[in-house]
Amino acid sequence: MSRRPTRRGVAATFAALGGTLLSGCGRISESTRVRGVVESAETLNRNVQRLLQRRSALAPEFQPADISKVFKPNGESEPQNPDYLKLVADGFAGYRLEVGGLVERPLSLSLAELRAAPSRTQITRHDCVEGWSCIGQWKGARLGPLLQRAGLKPRARFLVFWCFDEWEGPPGRGQPYYESIDLVDAFHPQTILAYEMNGQALPMAHGAPLRLRVERQLGYKMAKFVRRIEAVDRFDDIRGGKGGFWEDRGYDWYAGI
Amino acid sequence: MTRPDRRLKDGRISVYRHPAAVRLAHWINVVAFLVMLTSGLQIFIAHPALYLGDDSTFDRPLFSMTAEATPDNRLVGYTTILGKRFETTGTFGVIEQAGYPTERALPTWMTLPPFRDLATGRVWHFFFAWVLAINGAFYLAYNLAGGRVGRELWPTRAQLRAVGRSIADHARLRFPRGEAARRYNVLQKLSYLAAVFVLGPLMILTGMAMSPGLNAALPWLPEVFGGRQSARTIHFLVAMSLVLFTVVHLLMVLAAGPLNELRSMITGRYVIDPARGRETQA
Numbered sequence: 001m002s003r004r005p006t007r008r009g010v011a012a013t014f015a016a017l018g019g020t021l022l023s024g025c026g027r028i029s030e031s032t033r034v035r036g037v038v039e040s041a042e043t044l045n046r047n048v049q050r051l052l053q054r055r056s057a058l059a060p061e062f063q064p065a066d067i068s069k070v071f072k073p074n075g076e077s078e079p080q081n082p083d084y085l086k087l088v089a090d091g092f093a094g095y096r097l098e099v100g101g102l103v104e105r106p107l108s109l110s111l112a113e114l115r116a117a118p119s120r121t122q123i124t125r126h127d128c129v130e131g132w133s134c135i136g137q138w139k140g141a142r143l144g145p146l147l148q149r150a151g152l153k154p155r156a157r158f159l160v161f162w163c164f165d166e167w168e169g170p171p172g173r174g175q176p177y178y179e180s181i182d183l184v185d186a187f188h189p190q191t192i193l194a195y196e197m198n199g200q201a202l203p204m205a206h207g208a209p210l211r212l213r214v215e216r217q218l219g220y221k222m223a224k225f226v227r228r229i230e231a232v233d234r235f236d237d238i239r240g241g242k243g244g245f246w247e248d249r250g251y252d253w254y255a256g257i
Numbered sequence: 258m259t260r261p262d263r264r265l266k267d268g269r270i271s272v273y274r275h276p277a278a279v280r281l282a283h284w285i286n287v288v289a290f291l292v293m294l295t296s297g298l299q300i301f302i303a304h305p306a307l308y309l310g311d312d313s314t315f316d317r318p319l320f321s322m323t324a325e326a327t328p329d330n331r332l333v334g335y336t337t338i339l340g341k342r343f344e345t346t347g348t349f350g351v352i353e354q355a356g357y358p359t360e361r362a363l364p365t366w367m368t369l370p371p372f373r374d375l376a377t378g379r380v381w382h383f384f385f386a387w388v389l390a391i392n393g394a395f396y397l398a399y400n401l402a403g404g405r406v407g408r409e410l411w412p413t414r415a416q417l418r419a420v421g422r423s424i425a426d427h428a429r430l431r432f433p434r435g436e437a438a439r440r441y442n443v444l445q446k447l448s449y450l451a452a453v454f455v456l457g458p459l460m461i462l463t464g465m466a467m468s469p470g471l472n473a474a475l476p477w478l479p480e481v482f483g484g485r486q487s488a489r490t491i492h493f494l495v496a497m498s499l500v501l502f503t504v505v506h507l508l509m510v511l512a513a514g515p516l517n518e519l520r521s522m523i524t525g526r527y528v529i530d531p532a533r534g535r536e537t538q539a
Binding site: 070125127132251 | 300301303306308311312314316370374376377381384385386387468471474476479
């Protein structure tokens with residue numbers, strides 16, 4: 001009789017340990033305290049990336065030949081909000097972009113006024129949080145000069161983008177999509193409010209009449225169907241408090257990864 | 258750091274094989290790798306398709322796992338590799354969940370968390386990426402500074418000449434147990450070198466190449482790999498290579514004597530048997 005464990009016994013122990021570990025991992029990942037620890041890497045990632053990037057380091061730009069044949073729309077592609085449907089019916093003639101909150105001079109801009117504002121055209125790669133990428137050409141009003149026109153109050157630290165598309169509710173009474181960025185990204189030269197895509201008026205599926213482009217972050221930061229921009233000093237008192245629709249549902253506020 | 262051999266009563270010798278720093282790095286790596294792999298697969302199932310180039314050519318992926326409904330409303334899972342389609346219902350593409358066929362690329366036991374939750378998968382992935390990288394840097398610094406890479410991991414000329422015999426010995430599951438077992442054998446050295454100096458760095462660089470924030474700082478990085486989607490594909494393939502490495506590593510531990518191997522990675526002490534020294538040399 002040998003008291004030394006058999007090979008098969010050891011293998012079974014390993015398998016059992018592995019099973020416990022895996023089911024344990026599922027439970028650990030739901031603990032809020034553990035969640036706080038793993039989420040702390042977001043701040044580290046933002047600081048390290050900001051340190052490596054120069055403030056105005058550009059996202060890579062591409063050639064017209066690189067533009068994707070199919071550019072997959074993500075999120076909402078046909079908002080049902082009654083205010084939005086009214087605007088669609090008259091070809092966005094009545095559309096106004098409101099810029100308010102912590103600004104000296106609130107703005108209300110028509111599409112014609114936005115088209116007349118300082119613009120930028122760029123061919124960039126759009127990276128979805130799911131993992132896919134598409135390349136498209138965007139033309140839009142640069143956000144920086146618009147903010148200078150409105151005059152940010154010294155307390156302003158973030159910009160919140162309120163959108164027409166609604167989630168989790170009946171049209172007109174659902175949760176509006178919203179996003180927020182800080183002033184580093186707001187004044188970045190590639191940050192634009194796009195009204196054109198691939199040389200055409202911005203299609204509805206991609207956020208007509210106006211979508212945000214924040215080229216150094218993932219797609220969910222780039223709010224579509226933008227109706228109002230609000231300058232704020234904090235966003236923990238807005239909606240779920242995490243700075244965006246998807247952020248309130250667990251996604252990182254800094255989406256540089 | 259090296260400690261003297263201990264002669265056991267039965268004539269075998271207990272040698273000090275792994276210093277504490279290596280043992281610690283090993284076990285941190287076990288946890289970090291497991292989390293990175295399973296959270297990485299959670300991220301993968303959000304869009305279970307791979308492409309070449311900068312962007313995604315949705316209609317012709319290099320690799321994909323999909324679900325399709327048949328005319329009689331049955332869900333069928335497919336895995337498509339380079340245009341060749343295989344039915345993989347039950348394992349890939351469509352799995353059984355709570356008794357119902359569900360569209361999901363991978364079985365629940367493969368992902369962290371087991372249920373579908375991209376946000377949580379990402380949060381864990383990007384935290385443990387730091388654990389893995391800092392641990393890897395610590396391991397590399399320790400081994401490079403101590404000259405251990407040259408001493409322990411770099412194969413000698415004699416070992417390289419006998420690589421054929423080492424392969425033959427491994428194939429017959431005959432491993433050095435005597436004096437030769439003091440050192441890693443040539444296949445061990447080559448696979449550890451590949452994991453540490455090729456697969457590990459490739460994993461980190463292809464991961465960084467996928468970050469839009471880092472792309473602005475290092476625009477050349479994704480292009481080195483042929484574009485962001487190519488980098489993502491390589492990230493996946495290298496991850497699978499590391500899984501293969503780990504599976505072979507565990508099989509070798511089991512075949513070479515799991516208790517002795519496991520003890521050596523916990524206490525540092527590995528027992529060799531000089532009486533069996535003639536068995537193999539390489």
